[in-house]
Amino acid sequence: MSYYQAPLDDVRFLLFDLFRIQEHYPALTGQSEFSQELADSILTEMGRFASGVLQPVNRSGDEEGCQYHPDSRSVTAPPSYRDAFRQFVDNGWPALTAPTAFGGQGLPYILGVVFDELCAATNTSLSMYFGLTHGAIIALSEHASDDLRQRYLPPLISGQWTGTMCLTEPQCGTDLGMIKTKAVPAENGRYRLNGNKIWITGGEHDLAENIIHLVLAKLPDAPAGTKGISLFLVPKVLDDGRRNGIYCTGLEHKMGINGSATCFMSLEDAEGYLIGEPHQGLRYMFSMMNSARLMVGVQGLGLGEAAYQTAVKFARERIQGRSLAGVQSPDLAADSILVHPDVRRMLLSQKALLQGGRALACWVGINLDISHYHPDPQQREQAHDLVELLTPIVKAFLTDQGYRVCDLAMQTLGGSGYTRDWGIEQLLRDCRISRIYEGTNGIQALDFVGRKLPLHGGRGARALLQSLREMAGTCDDENVRKTLQHGLGVLNEALMWLTINGMQDREQAGAAATPVLNLFGTVILGVLLARSAQVSGDSARQQVRDFYFAEHLSQVDAQLAVIKAGKQHLMALPAAAF
Numbered sequence: 001m002s003y004y005q006a007p008l009d010d011v012r013f014l015l016f017d018l019f020r021i022q023e024h025y026p027a028l029t030g031q032s033e034f035s036q037e038l039a040d041s042i043l044t045e046m047g048r049f050a051s052g053v054l055q056p057v058n059r060s061g062d063e064e065g066c067q068y069h070p071d072s073r074s075v076t077a078p079p080s081y082r083d084a085f086r087q088f089v090d091n092g093w094p095a096l097t098a099p100t101a102f103g104g105q106g107l108p109y110i111l112g113v114v115f116d117e118l119c120a121a122t123n124t125s126l127s128m129y130f131g132l133t134h135g136a137i138i139a140l141s142e143h144a145s146d147d148l149r150q151r152y153l154p155p156l157i158s159g160q161w162t163g164t165m166c167l168t169e170p171q172c173g174t175d176l177g178m179i180k181t182k183a184v185p186a187e188n189g190r191y192r193l194n195g196n197k198i199w200i201t202g203g204e205h206d207l208a209e210n211i212i213h214l215v216l217a218k219l220p221d222a223p224a225g226t227k228g229i230s231l232f233l234v235p236k237v238l239d240d241g242r243r244n245g246i247y248c249t250g251l252e253h254k255m256g257i258n259g260s261a262t263c264f265m266s267l268e269d270a271e272g273y274l275i276g277e278p279h280q281g282l283r284y285m286f287s288m289m290n291s292a293r294l295m296v297g298v299q300g301l302g303l304g305e306a307a308y309q310t311a312v313k314f315a316r317e318r319i320q321g322r323s324l325a326g327v328q329s330p331d332l333a334a335d336s337i338l339v340h341p342d343v344r345r346m347l348l349s350q351k352a353l354l355q356g357g358r359a360l361a362c363w364v365g366i367n368l369d370i371s372h373y374h375p376d377p378q379q380r381e382q383a384h385d386l387v388e389l390l391t392p393i394v395k396a397f398l399t400d401q402g403y404r405v406c407d408l409a410m411q412t413l414g415g416s417g418y419t420r421d422w423g424i425e426q427l428l429r430d431c432r433i434s435r436i437y438e439g440t441n442g443i444q445a446l447d448f449v450g451r452k453l454p455l456h457g458g459r460g461a462r463a464l465l466q467s468l469r470e471m472a473g474t475c476d477d478e479n480v481r482k483t484l485q486h487g488l489g490v491l492n493e494a495l496m497w498l499t500i501n502g503m504q505d506r507e508q509a510g511a512a513a514t515p516v517l518n519l520f521g522t523v524i525l526g527v528l529l530a531r532s533a534q535v536s537g538d539s540a541r542q543q544v545r546d547f548y549f550a551e552h553l554s555q556v557d558a559q560l561a562v563i564k565a566g567k568q569h570l571m572a573l574p575a576a577a578f
């Protein structure tokens, strides 16, 4: 059972009051028809689609799962998904933010970010089929030849076909330099690919006519490691209607997202096309992975929101014990559990993490638009820096916190959360993978400290801190400003420690990575919650901010202590002693 209502009031507040996109988007995107009314009506339709079409088949998809048919090496997706997927295509959702030159609607990316959250909240498994297709559209738009774009983008954008991302192999997940799949030049400028891929989302299914696989493989003359990887487009069905040699050889049985087909794939002399230049595949794949990382980050947010709404409904109805401040509902045998401070702590944590997380996701979505559309190259560059820097934080922090929210929501329901009736156990199971795929959260943290913070001599990091300082400075309340300044001071101290220790000793940077990412996430959410409370003038937002400051932002000193403890306590224990 689901009680989910798309959180459109919060989204509208963020887009139109906090970030005021209606004022600069018409000029930014060159779409003079873009207005608050237009965006508003699209948001309403998104909410209807998510709650009315995706939500009703969420539970059935989990129960039905995907079926593998060894004789035909084919897969059927949950039967209840078919009609929902058709409506997704018929309503034009795949085209929302896709390039107009190939049939897309070219609407701002921020709308795509909101759409991703609502889809994940109502049906994460089904949304994986179209989420990865969106990533494939981005990678092809940016790196494929005109010929490949003309042939493959229109049916992907219309939703007639879906896309996949084929990276992982049995011997390599994180360390893609160990890829063994081989590609050799063949006739007519094509290539023949052979190898095995595992855990490929949507690798085979019956929801679309064709599947376009983006495959990482090595050419015969490839240098060793990640520098020797190339990217290939490998269609399931070739242009002349022949079945290509890429097959599903089995399905993974998983803890969650059971309606999403996670496939073992075998490439058997499959025909493929090289995308871009040889040996540049990993760089190209990053276009797709960055988009997918943002999508996965908001999966944490969406699933957390669905769990939180259920927890609030339950807490209002469930009566147990009496308020410590005296009886609140004398007509009832007990008071609602909402009266208990401990239950309030759980619910407020959920609410604060979701409101702050959504503000962060929207901030990144808006900067994604600026980085693509702004006429001034300097503005584009600044926005691009911010997106690069914040993408691992969105992916790791929002999924860690989203999972924490699902867990707190389950705890709020007591035993009822653990049983199937209220649906939270599915949300928790579905959310768990978001911390693992698209690069584990540990790898996001390494990317953040090792690549993103030092990028361009720390240009993006300096701009981020400046933006955060400016936002903090706009808060009227002196105590709020002081608390934020303290948080920002701690960030600076962590960065200094990292610069001094992490540059000389990479193990120190590796030890600090996750706590540094968490510290950034904690402070950024604090600033955005404070700014939201300031702009809205709403007492509920101020109370959420105060709660967050007291229970979450207050942890920054402890987080700094963990960072400064360095690697010693992690690396001292001999491997044999584990």
Ligand SMILES: Cc1cc2nc3c(=O)[nH]c(=O)nc-3n(C[C@H](O)[C@H](O)[C@H](O)COP(=O)(O)OP(=O)(O)OC[C@H]3O[C@@H](n4cnc5c(N)ncnc54)[C@H](O)[C@@H]3O)c2cc1C
Pocket: 164, 165, 166, 167, 168, 172, 173, 174, 175, 198, 199, 200, 201, 202, 254, 262, 433, 436, 437, 438, 439, 440, 441, 442, 443, 446
């Ligand atoms: C349901 C599901 C769907 C998926 N979909 C796809 C898909 O569509 N396409 C695709 O290509 N892949 C897909 N994957 C694979 C997924 O991206 C990988 O599981 C993930 O990247 C981690 O790789 P791994 O599982 O091999 O873990 P490993 O790389 O073996 O890592 C194990 C642990 O070691 C840590 N670790 C590894 N290396 C380092 C290091 N250098 N420093 C610090 N810590 C390290 C990791 O953080 C992790 O905690 C999917 C996986 C699942 C389960």
